[in-house]
Amino acid sequence: xxxxxxxxxxxxxxxxxxVVDHHPxxxxxxxTVFYARGGGQPGDxxxxxSDVARFAVEDTYRxxxxxxHRMGDERPPVGTLVEARIDWDRRYHLMRTxxxxxxxxxxxxxxxxxxxxxxxxxxxxxxxxxxxxxxxVEFGQMVEDQLNAALAQDHVTRIHWMDRAEAIADxxxxxxxxxxxxxxxxxxxxxxxxDLDRQxxxxxxxxxxxxxxxxxxxxxxSKGKANKRMRIGIPQ
Numbered sequence: 001x002x003x004x005x006x007x008x009x010x011x012x013x014x015x016x017x018x019v020v021d022h023h024p025x026x027x028x029x030x031x032t033v034f035y036a037r038g039g040g041q042p043g044d045x046x047x048x049x050s051d052v053a054r055f056a057v058e059d060t061y062r063x064x065x066x067x068x069h070r071m072g073d074e075r076p077p078v079g080t081l082v083e084a085r086i087d088w089d090r091r092y093h094l095m096r097t098x099x100x101x102x103x104x105x106x107x108x109x110x111x112x113x114x115x116x117x118x119x120x121x122x123x124x125x126x127x128x129x130x131x132x133x134x135x136x137v138e139f140g141q142m143v144e145d146q147l148n149a150a151l152a153q154d155h156v157t158r159i160h161w162m163d164r165a166e167a168i169a170d171x172x173x174x175x176x177x178x179x180x181x182x183x184x185x186x187x188x189x190x191x192x193x194x195d196l197d198r199q200x201x202x203x204x205x206x207x208x209x210x211x212x213x214x215x216x217x218x219x220x221x222s223k224g225k226a227n228k229r230m231r232i233g234i235p236q
Contacts, residue, residue: 002028002029002030002031002032002066002067003030003031003032004031004032004035004036004067005031005032005033006033006034006035006044006204007159007189007202008159010091010095010204010205010206011207012033013033013085013086013088013091014033014083014084014085014086015031015032015033015083015084016081016082016083016084017029017030017031017032017033017048017081017082017083017084018030018031018079018080018081018082019048019075019076019077019078019079019080019082020078021066021078022075022078023063023066023068025063025068025070025071026057026068026069026070026071026075027048027068027069027071027075027076028066028067028068028069029048029067029069029082029084032060032067032069032084033084033085033086034046034057034060034067034069034084034086035060035086035091035203035204036060036061036062036067036068037059037060037061037062038061038062038202038203039119039201039202039203040101040118040119040120040121040126040203041094041098041121041203041204042059042094042121042122043059043060043061044057044060044086044087044090044091045057045058045059045060045086045087045090046084046085046086046087047084047085048069048071048076048082048083048084048085049082049083049085050076050080050081050082050083051081053074053076055071055072055074055075055076055082056071056072057069057070057071057084058070058071058072069084090123091204092206093123093124093234093236094121094122094123094204095204095205095206096206096211096212096213096234097121097122097123097124097125097126097234098121098126098203098204098205099157099193099205099206099209099211099212100126100147100151100212100215100232100234101119101121101126101128101232102191102193102197102199102201102205103147103150103151103155103193103196103197103209103212104128104143104147104215104230104232105128105197105199106150106193106196106197107143107146107147107150108130108132108143111146112130112132114130114131114132115130115131116128116129116130117129117130117131117227124233124234124235124236125218125231125232125233125234126231126232126234127229127230127231127232128229128230128232129223129227129228129229129230130227130228130229130230131226131227132226132227132228133225133226133228134222134228135220135221135222135228135229135230136220137220139220140217140219140220140230141217143217143230144215144216144217147215147217147232148214148215150196150209151209151210151212151213151215152209152210153194153196153209153210154194154208154209154210155193155194155195155196155197155208155209156193156194156207156208157191157192157193157194157205157206157207157208157209158191158192159189159190159191159192160190160192161187161188161189161190162187162188162190162200163186163187163188164185164186164187164188167188167190167200188200189201189202191203191205193205193209194209196209212234213234213235214235215232215233215234216232216233217230217231217232218231218232218233219231
């Protein structure tokens with residue numbers, strides 16, 4: 001099992017690690033500062049650097065429960081001590097984007113009782129779908145105003161852990177329409193954003209909503225009778 005450092009410290013940029021296995025597309029480390037993609041958040045990219053060589057990490061993902069650092073054909077041998085270093089600018093932009101998405105889901109949930117049906121993000125831009133009958137341009141502008149007002153209130157983000165049964169029993173905690181958390185996971189990571197939002201989530205976030213900056217609603221669109229999409233942008 002790889003110790004996944006981003007789960008407890010999203011601001012960690014580098015860490016020493018040992019290559020413990022090879023995978024058809026990359027290597028496995030005993031501990032990693034790289035976030036493995038999931039929940040709509042892309043995996044980290046960056047480098048692994050040993051005493052004699054430097055290897056580019058092109059993606060990070062899970063394969064049958066194993067965290068894989070994808071790279072080219074040249075890889076550090078098993079047993080090699082490396083300095084694992086993420087592309088921090090990209091990661092931080094994703095952290096701000098992810099926190100903005102959580103704040104957005106909180107506003108839609110509180111104001112309209114609608115759960116998210118899906119989401120995806122890239123650094124600085126994201127889309128999220130809601131179970132809503134309609135979503136006009138005017139609605140998007142109203143939500144943008146409410147979202148930026150909430151983010152400016154400097155809500156502090158905190159991470160803690162909760163028993164799965166306790167979390168599932170809380171109707172305000174699981175904000176997606178379908179609970180996609182595998183049943184094999186018995187302890188859930190909970191992200192609290194002040195008194196604004198509280199969700200079961202495995203991704204990386206900024207320490208405070210004040211770090212997100214001004215968010216723009218780029219587009220609203222219909223993806224079906226009761227599935228409406230909103231796209232947001234977060235400045236560099």
